[in-house]
Amino acid sequence: RGSGFIYFYAKPGMHKIFSKAENTAELELNTVAGGVYFIRQDVEMGLIMARNSLVGIDELEGKYHMKNTSVGTIIRKE
Secondary structure (H helix, E strand, O other): OOOEEOOOOOOOEEEEEEEEOOOEEEEEEEEOOOOOOEEEEEEEEOOOOEEEEEEEEOHHHHHHHHOOOEEOOOOOOO
């Protein structure tokens, strides 16, 4: 959904982040203890519904985008 953000905790190491729309976007992220990571989801019109992509961004840009958003929901599968 637009104008929202989600957050979650991850153990240090390699992780794959997925986002499902008309397509499934994937981003690999190598986390370290105490690190904070920001990921931007870009959306564009698809054939039937929205398509999306995930992009890692720096902390300054991430905090800027969070200023005008609210907490969204997350579905997490172990």
